[in-house]
Amino acid sequence: MTAGIDTRIPSRPARLRRSSAWSLPEVRWAALATGLFGLGALAALAGGPSWLSWALYLACYAAGGWEPGLAGLKALRDKVLDVDLLMVAAAIGAAGIGQVFDGALLIVIFATSGALEAVATKRTEDSVRGLLDVAPETAVRLDESGVEEVVAAAVLDVGDILMIRPGERIGGDGIVIDGASEVDQAHITGEPLPADKKPGEEVFAGTVNGTGTLRVRVHRPAADTVIARMAALVAEASASKAKTQLFIEKVEQRYSVGMVAATVALLVIPLLLGDDLRSALLRAMTFMIVASPCALVLSTMPPLLASIANAGRHGVLVKSAVVLEKLATVTHVAFDKTGTLTHGAPRLTRVDSLNDGFSDDELLSLAAAAENPSEHPLGRAIVAAARQNGLTVRPAIEFVATPGQGVRARVGADVVEVGAADATVGELGDTPVVVRVNGVPAGVLTLTDHPRAEAVGAVARLRAITGTEPMLLTGDNPRAATRLADDTGIVDVRAGLLPEDKLTAVRDHQDSGARVMLVGDGINDAPAMAAAHVAVAMGRSGSDLALETADAVITRDDLSALPALLALARRARRVVAANLVIAAMFIVVLVTWDLVGHLPLPLGVAGHEGSTILVGLNGLRLLRSRAWSRT
Incomplete structure (x- = not known):
């Protein structure tokens, strides 16, 4: 009894417009079935001919039951026992023993439940994919x-x-x-x-x-384009299934077969003991209805998809329901520095020549020429400073960039290297880089970067949510890392790390039982992001490799989205757990009532379908904006 999401993404951003609930066939058929059922009930109350009310009830059966019945038969052809088919069979069985009113009531509530589920699924899909309409x-x-x-x-x-x-x-x-x-x-x-x-x-x-x-x-x-990549992420998120959902679907088939066997036994055994056919069949039909796992099936995916939709509206693309489950279990958070906790746009503040061989302008010009092909933020800052000072940026050849170490290029007759300086060079919080010309240190360029305004609050809220201290993993020098850590409230600082060092730090932490969420943006973060329990990339400043490796993407580079995302994921997990408890409780109570007492068929129908609607609506609460802001 689950409505699917169309996850097909066209080759370019498509025109996906929000449609009304009445455009859904499930809603129209449910409305027709309800109307026919109401007319049948009115005809019976008015004392009209019995054939009229029967005809209206049977028309209600056809309107509300043909679609799930056909889907169930197709599934049965593939050797899959669908709960939709069981519900239709129960309604037909009720009509067969003269309980046509009760069977029609089952069809109406069942069709209404399916319509609500279709509306919920459509609303979630529209919410996630609505951005595509702007292209x-x-x-x-x-x-x-x-x-x-x-x-x-x-x-x-x-x-x-x-x-x-x-x-x-x-x-x-x-x-x-x-x-x-x-x-x-x-x-x-x-x-x-x-x-x-x-x-x-x-x-x-x-x-x-x-x-x-x-x-x-x-x-x-x-x-x-960014919007097309978002569409691809949406497709992955919609198509994926959470581990809880996969477990439920794995158990559902065995449960359904067992339920049918129990229904047959509940019919045959009383008949062998001398019970009349009508009462035995009525009890068996009631049992099949109340024991069906519709509410259990609907307990998991609506809350998770609603949460993915809510996060998408607030600038965070979660790639799958599995990722959302992982986010709910994060125990530790690790940050990259440049471009993640900081703006990633450092500015040159000092140029210091180490000998008389080069003036400050000549040193800066050489460094800018070597860095010009680089995409690293420090390189871009050096090139920008040279151009702002009116210096010529000459072409470079034989350019080589080594992640975590620096660049090397030939500028004219000179081999120029720009790379990390010794940790003792520079002032606290600055990032010094050494310029070497033909293997000889020629000078030091000092750059500074500034933390994002929301970094302090995000770090504090993440600490409160996880109960652990966030980590800073950076390839920058210890002085710059310590300055940033002091500014943002981070205690655990690990500086001077190469990409493999970041990977080792994450693995060591997780080997001790931690579930690490790594937040980064660069190529050098990708190995550690791949090893982390869950990885989040900065969408605007992130490299293509980081965006591809990450499990979630913050499209507007707003760190305050991180604690809101973790809080939403944890709330979604609580809603899933509550839904499973509600669904199981209804099944246990109604089945026990039917087996040890006398559960009226209409009450069983109302209880079963009511629980399905209840868990569906409970999951949809996570679509509201309030669900995003709560922490």
């Missing part, structure tokens, strides 16, 4: 001569130049090359205010341009 279908592309042409956004490729006029949606992910404007990117990053965009700034497909005109060079193909 434009066309874009204005400029050819080599500057002539405009309207093309499908799906055909845009890297290097295409787009013209974005005021009020238009941006057709692809790219870099602004001309113009200035404000862009509303709330659908992508969650930022409430428009972001200023100027040459060199990144813009995203589906965001809305403000009052200025922009020219944008596409730097990702249409299938790889």
Whole structure:
């Protein structure tokens, strides 16, 4: 009795519009069955001919039971016993012994329960995937001569130049090359205010341009835009099943077979002992209804999918229900430093030549030339500082970058290396890098980075939720790491780590029984993220490898989402547990009542289907915004 989610994702962001509940066939058939049942009851109360009420009740059977009955028969053909088929069989059995009113009531409540489940599933799906509706279908592309042409956004490729006029949606992910404007990117990053965009700034497909005109060079193909990657993550999340759900489905088949066997025994044994057919069949039908595991099946996935939807609305993409279960069990949190706890945009503050061979400007120019091909934040800061000072950034060849160590390149006749400095160099909280020219230290560049404004509060809330001290795992020098740790309230600091050192730190912690959530953004974080119990990547600053490795992505790089995410996952686990208890309690009470006493069929129907509706609605509470903010 579970409604599936369509997880097919088109090759480009599709137009997925929210539909009303009446568009769902389950809702329409349930409404028709309810109307026919009401007319049948009115005909019986009015003293009309018995054939009229019977005809209306049987029409109710057809309207509310044909779809689950057909699905059950198809499942039976594949040697799968579906609980939907059992419910329809119970209703037909009730009609066979003259209890057509009770059977029709079962069909109505069963169809209504299925309709509510379909609405819940659709609402969750719409909530998660609603961002796809913002993607434009066309874009204005400029050819080599500057002539405009309207093309499908799906055909845009890297290097295409787009013209974005005021009020238009941006057709692809790219870099602004001309113009200035404000862009509303709330659908992508969650930022409430428009972001200023100027040459060199990144813009995203589906965001809305403000009052200025922009020219944008596409730097990702249409299938790889941020919004398309979100769609892929949504597909993975919707298609996955939690371990609890998989266990329930594994047990469900055996349980259903056992339930049918018990129903047959409950019918045959009383008949052999001299009971009449009507009472034996009525008790057996009642037993089959109340023992069906519909509520158990519906206990798990609605809360988890609702939580995934809620997190998605608040800028966190959780890749699967399994990930959400893992988040609920996190005991320790580990952070990367640059780009995670800090903005990842350090600024050059000092240039110190170590000898008379190079002036400060010459040293900075050489370092910028070597770092120009690099994507590391420190390298970008060095290049930016050189250009701001009006220095020439010469081309470099033979460029090599070693994660955790630095870069090496040939600039003219010189081999220039820019890498980590000794921990004793520089001031507390600074990040010094040594520039070596032809193997000889030539100077030290000092850079600083600043912690994110929300870092202090996020660290404190995570400490309160997990009951353990967050860790800082960084390749930066101990002085810079200690300064950041003091600023953010972190006690456990591990600095100067290479990628393999971060991996070892995570594994050692987990070997002692910890379940570590690692939060990072860079290529050098990926090995440790893969080994962690659960990994979270910073969506805006994160490398492609980190985004691919991570189990969840914070699309707007807001660290305050982390404690809210853990709290939501833990609440979802509590709701699942409560649902399982409620469902099992209803089954035990109703089955016991039917076996040792006399449970009226209408009451059994109401109890069974009522429990199914109850656990479904309980899970949907996690869609509310309040569920995200509670910690």
